[in-house]
Amino acid sequence: MIGDRNSVVDEPAARLARLRLLAQVGRHPSAILLLAQLVALLAYPFFEGTPAGNAAFGVLGVVVLLLALRMVNRTSGHTRVLVAAVLAVAAVASNLLATLGGMTWLAPWSAAIDALFYFHAAACLVAYMLADRRATRDELFCAGATFTLLAWAFAYTFAACQALQPGCLAAAVNPDAPRTWTELLFFSFVLLSSTGIGDIIPLTSQARALASLEIFVGVMYLALVVSRLIGLSLLARSESKA
Template identity: 50%
Template sequence: MSPITYIRLHPSAGLLFVQLLGVLLYPWMEDTQIGRALFGAFGLLVLGMALHVVKRSPVQTWVAGLLALLVVGLNLLDRFTPSPLLEALIAILEAAFYAYAATSLIAYMTADQHATTDELYAVGATFTLLAWAFAHLFTFCQLLLPGSFVAMIEPQAARTWMELLFLSFTTLSGVGLGDIVPITPMARSLVMIEQFAGVMYLALVVSRLIALTTAKR
């Protein structure tokens, strides 16, 4: 089976692969103008893959498509007339899109009593979508309240996208905050909510699919 055919049969696998590829590529895209352009193009690819995965029903497609259209349109507008307010609006809309995509995948995984191969891939894809959603929320928080996050290196500088995504992954997985720390009340609230979401995701969704897989065997 070719990779394209496999991804067509298991769209969640394609989304998971693209998200993990982004984790490897983002550090090389943040420092140059060409890299930032590629960063934007890759973001559109992730949006498209997530939109494809969410297409489970007409309502889900309509809501996800509207959010994706707003994100793309505002990003294009930000290219010509950049402003902190516009960046904050884009960040909150992207967080809403990824959170909605993650919720749709959770509904897909819990809709029946069978654990398919695509649903097992959806476990990882949903985790990355939640991590992306909270990273965008952290970006929104940093734009709204500069200095919300500090780190060991250049404590007073604004945290990069990769740093906030790293914070999101470490928080969601429950392995700890690492070298990036939230210091404002809003930032700490968002981190606490993500910690709760990570624990509940593992306890309710992942454990359920593992139980279904074991019962099937």
Template identity: 50%
Template sequence: MRHPLSPTRHPSAILFLVQMLGVLLYPVMEQAPHGQIALNIFGITVLVITTRMVRRTPGITWISVCLALAIIVLLALQSLYALPGLLPWSSGLEALFYFYAAGSLIAYMMEDYRTTTDELYAAGATFTLLAWGFTHWFVATQALQPGAFAQPGSAAPRTWSDLNHLSFALLSSTGMGSVVAESPHARAIASLEMMVGVMYLAGVVSRLIAFTTRSRE
């Protein structure tokens, strides 16, 4: 008998739970002595799980595999040789990877006119993939433009957790939290994320709900 959340039955649920675990663990790992290495290792784990997820969608697997391999190489170089100059490149590629994975999951959810349990989990996983994609875009922007994101009373660069919180707040249209997009480029990306969040809820989630209601009728 298969487990209710087995990777074969509900791979989207596994991805969603791992991402939620990351949201809780990242603040802890950031404060650890070797926090950056731990962050990179966890990030690679999520990349592998997401790549396996893309294989079950209409998305092209080799694109996600190539992006994931390039990101893993850059993260390994950052961890082993402390090369901060690679951060914009790795974060930019991670943003592209998560956006592609989110698009693949949306295609997977919209390819028929019925809603399965795994597609409901995929709706949550897609939301977190979009949030993570914008988070890495924020990280790359901050690396290229110091001071792009600010917090009242602190001049230090914002951590990944700070920017992830901002990303979730913007994508869900619940506000901006304590972190503010200061530069024109940062505000433009923040505006784009708010629009993507509204379109995702209106165009994808509402359609899944309609399919679920129709199947019950």
């Protein structure tokens, strides 16, 4: 009887704890987007190149698209949300036609649409972070989520470039083979963080121009957006102590 009574008492407490957790998660949608991007980043290498993996890749891509679309809807005006929705629908439709419909000629254009969506979502999140004069916890998560969105956007840009210019990217391993999505994403993160090119080298003028552009975007993002959030955080801390 005592055990049953304790379980009855603990059930509302557990329910309240779950509601509080959901409320905390709801206050930080940027953290959900960032977590989804990082989970996808770690999961892709384990199922890339298999039929089941391609299906899972598509599902993860749609989930990330929906989360990014939700963030755009939360932080931007109606026009930006409409543009993001149109690009998201076009990206999903073109991916389905290119993979399941056998229309392989759509592959570079599908990658280009994906890149446009991620660039648009990243621009909306940057505007959201720059519009405020104080750095909230969600904006700190948003800084990480925006960085991953930019990395995804440039990875899709390189995928489109590779589809239009086979052999534009070489690597230490299988230099003549097309670069896989995992390699393209790694290459994009390396360039965006300005840590160096690594073992993947752009060979054509167009690929080198894209690589240079990503390095520039990465440096400017760290210099303008991240440094501003850090400065606002330090300013708020000093004001709270005064």
